[in-house]
Amino acid sequence: MATDTGRRSDDVEACVDAVIDRVGKTITLGLPLGLGKPIRFVNALYQRAKDDPEIQLHIVTALSLLAPRGGSSLEKRFLTPFTDRLYGRIPELAYARDVSGNRLPDNVQVSEFFFKAGNYLNNKSQQRHYVCSNYTHAVRDLMAQGVNVVAQMVAPGELADREGMVSLSCNPDLTLDLIPELRAREEQGTPVALVAETNRNLPWMDRHGAVEESAFDVVFEQPSTDYPLFSAPEMAISPEDHLIGFYASALLKDGGTLQVGIGSLGAALVHSAILRHKDNEHWRAVYDHLRIAERFPVAATDGGTGPFDQGLYGCSEMMVDGFLYLMQAGILKREVFDHAELQTLINRGELSEQVTLESLDLLRREQLIDSPMRARDVAWLVRLGILRDTVEFRGGRLLVGSESVDGNLDDPQAREAIESLALGSRLKGGVTMHGGFYVGPESFYRALRDLSDERRDQICMTSVNFINHLYDHRFGNQRLKVAQRLHSRFVNSTMMYTLGGAAVSDGLADGRVVSGVGGQYNFVAMAHELPGARSIVTLRATRQSGGKAVSNIVFNYAHCTIPRHLRDIVITEYGIADLRGQSDEQVYLRLIRIADSRFQPGLLKQAQKAGKVAADFRLPADWCDNTPEAVRAAIAAGGDADVFPAFPFGRDFTDEELTLGKALKTLKAATATRRGKLWTLLQAVRARDHDNRFASLLERMGLAQPSGLRAKLDQRLVIYGLQLNDTPTDTGNPEA
Template sequence: MTEHKGPTYYNDVTKVVDYIIEAFDKKIAFGMPIALGKSYQIANEIYRRAKEDPEIDLTIITAISLEKPTWSNDLERRMLEPLRERVWKGIPDFGYMTDLRQGTLPPNVKMKEFYYKAGSVKNDPMAQQNHYSSNYTHVGRDIMNEDCNVLYCHSVAKKIIDGKVYYSDSCNADLSLDIKKFIPAAKASGRKFLHIGQVNNALPFMYGDAVVGEEDYDIILENPEYETPLFSVPKAPVTNADHMIGMHVSSLVKDGGSLQIGIGSLGDAIATALIMRHNANDDYNKALDVLEITSKYGPLVDRVGGRGTLDEGLYGTTEMLVDAFMELYKGGVIKRKVYGHIEIQKLVNEGVLSETLTRDSVKTLLSQDAFQPILKKPDFESLQKYGIFKAGLTWDDYAIVDGDVSYTCDFRDAANLDAILDNCIGEALENGVIAQGGFFIGPTQFYDDLRNMSEEERKQFEMTGVAVLNQLYGDEKLRTIQRKHARFVNAGMIVSIVGNIASDALENGTVISGVGGQYNFVSMAHAIDDARLIMMIRAVKETDKGPKSNVVFNYGYTTVPRHLKDIVVTEYGIADLRGKVDHEVVAALINVADSRFQDDLVEKAKKAKKLPPDYEIPQEFRNNYPEKLAAKLGTFRDMKKGYFDVFPFGCEFTEEEIIIGRSLREFKAKMDKEKIKTIMGLAKHMMGPVPDGAQPYLKRLQLDQPADFKEKLTRKVVSFALKEAGQV
């Protein structure tokens, strides 16, 4: 394969795939980024060729190939078909995923994935057998460790800057840096490697390490006909349990600190609680009192987090730049800027440097050992990048040149230093960032927000690799001081009472999602002196057999081992486990379990000699019931200020769709719990007329004028579900 000095350009995907197949002798490891950054056209064409030609040995290596929702019955079709057309219009399907779901993936095609949409492959043998259980920071290495030739293919945004073409990894800078690091060694060993980008200018052009020149690519595919809308991930409803977890977490966040959160209802719950804390602080503190967070955890909150407004603001440091960060930005919470320069960041942290520069603050900066006694060219250029020296100045032969005037870079000359401070310094710090992410995905509004920003505003949301974001290695001093008071907030499924947490798989090894970056953030939380790890666990899981506790005596799988325990938050409270001995850990976790399961946990702990024989749960933790939480949150919902809404930041569903979905879920839950009683109620409902109030919902489902008996029956079921849910 010929080495490319720059990319070869194509506008026809079939020719790109022709080249790949010939160059790789039909044995291909096809790497694509997680989620949004995949090329539909190249992925589908290379898979189509592999289906047609069994001599092609294709291994697809990726994570979360986005899929539009499908249906298994007529009622689901009526609900989802209009939604698919409205939300995902113009977005193709991945052929390999369609075949995977149907069990028709050909034998010459393998899929290896390091992360799944939660619960999406529980019953899929191929997915369960071909899962990379790897830290996110090791995924690039593992892709390059495949025993065949490798291509890495992703979608990019294109922009001409100062007459030169640049490409942005945009939504997926996460693995690019890692993979590039391994390319020279791979090529030196005789392996073939291709880096392919497909232009999709629906992607916002993001800055930071995401931006590279043409020379980074071997092939660029560009054809406006191939550009597609971005896959939207609609908002999930935020439950009472989610809101309670969000309130607890928000109280553990320190003003002027750093925040990492993930996608979904828990991230939204944290964001809405932090916005309430900052913009409605009196109501927030009333909520802390009513929800008993102040009475139970006041000293912990004051030591670790806070109850006041977030005046200095937070810096977002996260592998996944989720839309909750955009809401926090709009709400005035995400605003603390960090800088890629140790001396600058150190003085910013100390309060010596602020965004507005002064003569004295710059003098203190230039007195740092790194710039003494003579300022070198790389230091001058770095300081100029961040606004310390004004634009237009140049460095030449150990002098700072300003047109016809020059100043020696020898800072030992006090008069010369004074002249520099009087004539050369800028007005404000520049190129600070308020959030850094490795990849992003979210609802359509999130993409619109990014695209509609000015270039300068968007540059504050910097995209870089997980090798930078998910660890300290490589630039420990800078990353540590940037991430001061970091709160790394992650979700787990189950916690044992001694502190082991299962987040990605069941005890029989069934993979639910993947480790992703969770262990990376666990490590950082313990490596940074003022950081904390906050693991969120919903205390209860609703099953077909009734509620089940997620705080358990023991569990046969562990993602985060107990020796790395820190803070665990459930809807019922905060368990601060760091530095605690076993009986304290056990007691703290039982305190935040649902009270329906507490006595059993205490009994098992005593039998295992992990609690004293006379131990009793403190009375203030004996009232952990979901209905109690609902009543307390209801007090604030009644204020009609938008507190604790099911969709606090809006959603892509209509009001009718939200009500229909909620009513049908409640109906299914009743059928699971009280089948005979529910059937009897449905039978009685069948004999009466359809309530008038049900008509708008039936019209949405095209059941307002049923054409046959089946549709009439379905209409009755839906109207009964609406009636039982109190909607009609």
């Protein structure tokens, strides 16, 4: 039987009715980026709009996640069992599937400010309706679109101390700022609706992520239909990715701050940071083999080579699963506090985590507390752990159980009593990770659900404006953020980089959008504003296009995401280019130095023709070994094949799927040109599995007993692809 208590209902159709009753049939729906979309409510509202053309529905969001289906028949055969296994119990986001198939009804429009990379390159509707926005401006731009409904998946507060609360969990990033904006709009006479959909599979996150349930007008709660969370599988880390991550790990400063994004390059950095911390001997062997300190002095001046004794603090719009691995490895442990003066004392080494009477004296000297202590002093000190939880302030004195203690720090007897009865043991309440949103593999969600209360309290999911912006006024001022973000390293990937110093991360020269700006510009700009901070842009030196290797370091390009005046540090698998404060000639040369050697002469020639490099400059011999073979030699310098594994953090693909995925990737590369396609088909027709060594793999593809010409050709193609890779047990990159 359906229940409806006004705000809360277990009938999703009743929730849709409630929203329409509040705002009418013209609905601009704001949805969280990525994981936090309330799929049951959104699907019901979207279906209502499809059934009722009078409803005008505009969905404004980012990163609408869908299970991959594949394009070719081989890709579908490969992906279908995999997606059924990972996503079979998760309802599909109906509007996103219709967007993908260009099937939106005329009365529905979808605008996104960030695409899953490459998904909508050939989708004209989405290209037209894309909203180009920095992440910090997303709330402003959502409001400009006329958002009158916001809906989000939340974790219900089921424990006694969470009664009446819900957690924004994976997506407080925009919602924390949207709620007051919408309420202000409501006060001005515009009807609005805030909708929460509970899901008990969503990890509970406290601090800023926990809000009153009453903040929402409609709450849909139907535990019997709670679904698993959409997961992003771990991707294989190639040798090139590992080396990029290794160079980046050499730029991390112990006691510093880290921001890093999703993907294999971010995972590679996390793996190398853990290697540096826990297996420093193997890490140093690679460092010395690459002669990093000699060839790239910025690593010596701005980085480090030892374990992370002080630890790192994470401050990243996206809390990737790598941050949890860093926490488990004992690296993500530097705590920051929400008080600028206190944090400054900690930074200077004057206040340690171990509490003593001198801690109170220091705070008094800095005029942060009074003597005798007052009620507000005691409350603050208890919250920090400097005084015990049992200490209260009553009648001008400290009450500890049945004992009453004078709070006068100038009185020797009072000091003795405070030390023995009231003083805490160590600072508490610090945060080691500020994140705006998260998405990752199922193992990540499970680990978040299983966190101890102490570990969970060290993570603060919060507004993206707190993280991405120095001047946000809601959760912290500039002075506080500067004090917290020591030695910041903002690590972001890009697609291409120009010799002039511009990053091409979100779009193509023809105007099409690949993904979005997101927070990349925010972090790059912040690196130039924070003392001691560096922006690190990572990219692979080459990519495959039309069956050929193409350089990702280019002379110029007709689109840029990060302008050249914000150039800082760039890393490829061939090294580190420190560009900050350098002349154009040095910028051009340092980028050519880390380009693939197949393309260095051409890049140099273009630079010289443009007058940016002296005409008599010649490539030094030690620049000209930037080859795939050199990458593999550097990886081998670790001395152990397991030092740089393809999947250091687990995987969702089976051994068979890894082997098949590599074979399909090989076929895709081989058929990138018309000539290659004809040659591959000719060879595939002749291919046979004479000794049945591929029998289980063909069974996995549903091609053990093919029926029909298409299936028989698919079988031969798979056999040929496996033969090209030489072994049925190779565990390479599964991307097909």
